[in-house]
Amino acid sequence: xxxxxxxxxxxxxxxxxxETYLLSWQCLSRPIVVAPVMGLLLGDFQTGIVMGAALxxxxxxxxxxxxxxxxxxxxAAIIAVCYTVLTGTDMEAGLALAMPxxxxxxxxxxxxxxxxxxxxxxxxxxxxxxxxxxxxxxxxLNLLLSLVIEPIPSLLIIFVAIxxxxxxxxxxxxxxxAWIMTGLTAxxxxxxxxxxxxxxxxxxSGKIGCFxxxxxxxxxxxxxxxxxxxxxxxxxxxxxxxxxxxxxxxxKQITQLAVSAGPAVTDxxxxxx
Numbered sequence: 373x374x375x376x377x378x379x380x381x382x383x384x385x386x387x388x389x390x391e392t393y394l395l396s397w398q399c400l401s402r403p404i405v406v407a408p409v410m411g412l413l414l415g416d417f418q419t420g421i422v423m424g425a426a427l428x429x430x431x432x433x434x435x436x437x438x439x440x441x442x443x444x445x446x447x448a449a450i451i452a453v454c455y456t457v458l459t460g461t462d463m464e465a466g467l468a469l470a471m472p473x474x475x476x477x478x479x480x481x482x483x484x485x486x487x488x489x490x491x492x493x494x495x496x497x498x499x500x501x502x503x504x505x506x507x508x509x510x511x512x513l514n515l516l517l518s519l520v521i522e523p524i525p526s527l528l529i530i531f532v533a534i535x536x537x538x539x540x541x542x543x544x545x546x547x548x549x550a551w552i553m554t555g556l557t558a559x560x561x562x563x564x565x566x567x568x569x570x571x572x573x574x575x576x577s578g579k580i581g582c583f584x585x586x587x588x589x590x591x592x593x594x595x596x597x598x599x600x601x602x603x604x605x606x607x608x609x610x611x612x613x614x615x616x617x618x619x620x621x622x623x624k625q626i627t628q629l630a631v632s633a634g635p636a637v638t639d640x641x642x643x644x645x
Contacts, residue, residue, distance in 0.1 A: 376458055377535035379413050380450045381527050387446065388523055403427035403449035403470075410453045423453050423463055427470055447530055448474030454534045473533070491522070583608065 383406065391400045399405065404424045411420015431445035448470040456466035494517075501510050572584065587605065590596045 373535050376414060376454055377531045380454055380534050381531050383410055384446060384450055384530055385523055385527060389519055401446040403431055403445045406446045407449040407453050410450050411457060414457045416457045419457055420453055423466060426467055443471055443474030445474055447526060450530060451533050
C-alpha cells in the first residue's frame with residue numbers, strides 16, 4: 373500500500389506540474405488521462421481505461437467558473453483506481469467513492485479551499501519582492517511555493533487515503549449488507565448519467581438536441597457500439613458545420629474583406645484563411 377501510495381502521489385504531482393506550468397492546461401489532469409496512467413503503474417491498464425472513461429463521463433460537465441470550487445477529478449480518479457485495483461473489488465464501488473473524495477480534496481486543493489486565504493495573504497510580500505527587482509529570488513520562491521508547498525495538502529490526503537485508508541474502506545464495505553452494495557452500484561451508474569446531464573445543460577440547443585435521442589436509439593435499440601456512433605456523430609457535426617448558414621456568411625465576409633484589402637483572391641480556401 374505504501375508503494376502504491378507513493379506512485380499515486382508521484383502521478384498526481386507530475387501531471388499537476390505539467391498541466392499547470394509546463395504545458396498550460398492540456399487536459400492532462402482529466403480522469404480519462406489520470407486513471408489509465410494509474411492503472412498502468414498498478415499493473416491493471418484495462419481497469420484504468422474503463423474507469424477513466426466512466427469517471428470522465430461524471431466529471432466532464434464539472435468545471436470551476438468564477439469562484440466555484442469543483443470536485444477534484446484527478447485525485448478522485450487516482451484514489452478510485454487504486455481502491456479498485458488493490459482490493460480487487462467491483463468498479464462500481466470505486467466509482468461511487470470518486471465524487472465524495474474529489475469534493476473533500478477540492479476543499480484542501482491547490483488553488484482553492486480552506487488554504488486560499490493563506491495564499492492571498494502573501495500578496496503584499498510578492499508585491500514588495502517584485503518592486504525590489506530581484507528576479508532570481510522572485511522566480512525561485514515562486515517555483516518553491518507553486519511546485520512544492522501548494523500541492524502538499526492534496527498530496528498528503530492522497531497518500532494517507534491510499535496507504536492507510538484502502539484496507540479500512542475495503543473492510544467496511546465487506547461488512548456491509550448486500551443491499552448497501554447494490555445501492556452503491558446503482559448510485560455509481562446514476563452518477564455517470566448526472567455527469568452527462570450537467571454537460572447537456574451547458575451545450576443543449578434545439579438545433580442539436582435531436583441527435584441525443586438518435587444516439588440513444590442507436591445504442592439501446594439498434595445495438596451499435598459507442599465507436600461507430602461517435603464516428604457517425606463526428607461526420608454529421610462536420611457536415612453541419614461546413615453547411616451552416618452562419619459559417620457560409622462568415623466565409624463570404626472574410627473573402628470580401630480580403631478582396632477589398634488587396635489583390636483579388638481566386639482561391640476560396642486561401643481567402644478564408
